[in-house]
Amino acid sequence: MPFAVYLLGLAVFTQGTSEFMLSGLVPDIARDLHVSIPAAGLLTSAFAVGMVVGAPLMAILSLRWPRRRSLTLFLVVFVLVHVVGAITTSYAVLLGTRVVGALANAGFWATALATATSMVAPNAKGRATSIVVGGVTVACVAGVPAGALLGQYWGWRSAFWAVALLSLPAIVAILRSIPAGDAGAGTSARGELRALRSSRLLVTLLLGALVNGATFCTFTYLAPLLTGVTGLGEGWMPAMLALFGLGSFAGVTAGGRIADVRPVPLLGFGMVALLAGWALFAMTAANPVVAIPLVFVQGTLSFAVGSTLISRVFYVATDAPTLAGGLATAAFNVGGAAGPWFGGIAIGAGFGFRSPLWVSALLLCLALATAGVALGIRRGRANRIPVA
Template sequence: MPLAVYILGLSIFAQGTSELMLAGLLTGISNDLHVSIPQAGLLISAFAIGMLLGAPVLAITTQRWSRRTALLAFLAVFAVTHVVAASTSSYWLVFATRIVGAFVYAGFWSVGAATAIALVPETARGRAMSIVAGGLTVATIIGLPAGTFIGDHLGWRGAFWTVAGLSLAAMVAVFAKVPDTRPAEPPRVREELRALAIRPVWLLFGTTVLATAAQLVTFGYLGALLTETTGLAQNWVPVVLAVYGAGSLLGIGVGGRTADTHPLSTLVVGITGVIATSVLLALTAHHLAPVVVLVFLLGAFGFGVNPVLNSRVFALAPSATTLGPAGNVAAFNVGITAGPWLGGVAISAGLGYPSVAWIGAVLGAGALALTGWSRTLRPLAATPIHQPASARN
C-alpha cells in the first residue's frame, strides 16, 4: 500500500477531528459567543450543509487540476477557516467558516478517494478506501476526546487552532508524498453522469444513505441514551464512546480486507449485523453490560460496510472517476443528516431513547433490501436506468 494512501487517511483524520469535536465544545462556544446551546448546535448543521454541497461542486470545478494541487488547496482553505473562526467573536462568521470548511473537506474526500483508487490495483481498492476512511475512525477514537480535552483546558478556540495546525502538517505531507498527477483524460461531466445513470449505482447510493442513517440514528443519541436510559454516569460516557471507536476500527479493517473479493456479501453481513445490534440495543437499553457490548458491535458492523460503500462505485461506473466519489460523499452526508433528524423526531414525540435503535433497525432493513436487489442486477451493471426492460432482454 503506497505511503500516499496513509497520508490521505491522516489528512482525513485532521479534518474529521473538526467535524466530530464540535459536539464537545458547544457549551464553551455558547458562553463565549453569547448564543444559546441550540444556536451553537446549528454549527453542526452548517457543517453538514457544506459537506452535502461541496463534493459535487468541487469535483466538477477542479476536474482539470492536478490532484495534489486540489488536495493542497482544500487543506489550505480548511486551515484558514479555522484560523478565522478562532480569531472572531462573531457567531455568524463562525457559522460561515463551518460551511466553507465543510465544503472543501467534502472536496478533499472526493478527490482524495479518486487519488487513492488511482494509486492501487483494482484488487486493493477496498483496502485503500478502508485506510482513507479509517482516518475518520481514528478521529472518533482520538480526535473527538482530544478536541474535547483541549476545549476544556484551553477553550474552544484552542481546539480550532489545533485543527488548523494539523491541517498545515497534512499539507506538508501531501506535498511531499502524494504524486502530482492528473486524470489520464480530462473528465467529461456529461459522460460521467451517463456512466452513473445505471440502476446498480443508484441502488448503491441508496444503500449508503440508509446504512449510514441506520448507524447514525443511534450513535447521534448514544450519549443521552447511556445517561438517561442505561443510567451510566456522565464521566463514563467517553469510555463507552471509545469502545464504539475500537469496534469501528476493527470493522473497517476487516471490511477493507473483504470489500474487493466479496463486496455484496460484506454488505449483507455488515448491514444484518447493524439490524440485529439495533434490535438488541433497543431491548436491553436499561442494562449496562449488554449495552457496552452492543455499542462495540454497532461500531464494528456499521464501519465494516464502509470500504465497500466507498469503493464499489469505481467498479460499477469505472469511467466516473470524478463524480462517482462525489456522489458517494453526498450519499453519506444525506444519511448522516437524516439519521439523527429521524431520531430527534421520535424523541420529541415522547417515544424515548430506545426508539432510535428501533428506527436504526428499520433503516437497516431498507438498506438490506436494496443490497438484495443489487445482487439480482449484478449481470446488468452497465444497464442505464432509463433503458426499457425489453431492450435488456
C-alpha cells in the same frame, strides 16, 4: 499500499475531528459569542449541509485540475478558515467559516477517495478506501475527545487552532508524496456524468446513506441512551464513545481486507447482522452486560459495511472516479445528517432515548428491502436475455 494513501487518511483524520468536535464545544461557543445553544448547534448542521452540497459540486469544479493541486488547495482553504474561526468574535463569521470549511472538506474527501483508489491495483480499491475512511474512525476515537479536552482547559478556540496546526504537516506531505501528474486531470464533467448513469450506482449510494443514517442515528444519542436507559454514569461516556470508535476502526480495517475479494457476502451478512444488532440493542438497552459489548459490535459492523459500500461506488463507476468520490461523500453525509434528525423526531415524539435504536433498525430494514428489490430486478432482466 502506497504511503501516500496513509497520508490522505491522516488529512481526513484532522478534517473528521473538525466535523465532529463541535458536539463537545457548543456550550462554550454559545456562552462566548452570546448566542443560544440551538444557534451554536447550527454550526454543526451548517457543516453537514456544506458537505452534502459541496461534495459533488467541488468534484465537478476540480475535474480539470491535477489532483495534487486540488488536494493542496482544499486543505489550505480548510486551514485558513479554522484560523479565522479561532480568532473571530462574530457568530456570523464563524458560521460562514463552517460552511466554507465543509465545502473544502467535501472537495478534499471526493478527490482523496479518487486519488487513493487510482494509486492501487484495480482489485485493491476496498483496502485503499478503508484507509482513507479510517481517518474518520480515528477522529472518533482520539480527535473528538482531544478536542473536547482542549476546549475544557483552554477554551473552544484552542480546538480550532489544533485542527489548523495538525493539517499543516498533511499539506507538506501531500506536496511531497502525491504525484504531480494526474491521469484524471482534464476529464470533462459531461464524460463523467455519462458514466454515472447506472442503476447499480444509485442503489449503492442509497444503501450507503441508509446504513450510515442508522449508524449516526444511534451514535448521536449514545450518551443519553447509556445514561438514561442503561444506567451508566456520565464518567463512563468517554470510554463508551472510544469503544464505539475502536469498533468502527476495527470494522474499517477488517472490511477493507474483505471488500475486494468477497464484497457481496460481507454486505449481505453485515446488513442482516446490523439489523439484528440494532433490534437486540433496543430490546436489551437496560442491561449493561449486553449493551456495552453491542456498542463495540455495532460500531464494527456499521463501518465494515459502510466502507465497503463506499468502495463499491468506485468499482461500479470506474470511468467517473472523481464524481463517484463526490457522490459517495455526499451519500455518507446525507445519512450522517438524516439519521440524527430521524432519531430526534422519535425522541421528541415521546418514545424515549431507546427509540433511536429502533429507528436504526428500521433504516436497516429499508436498506435490506432496497437491496432485495434491486437484486430481484437484476435477476429478472438477466432471465429475459435470450440465449443465442
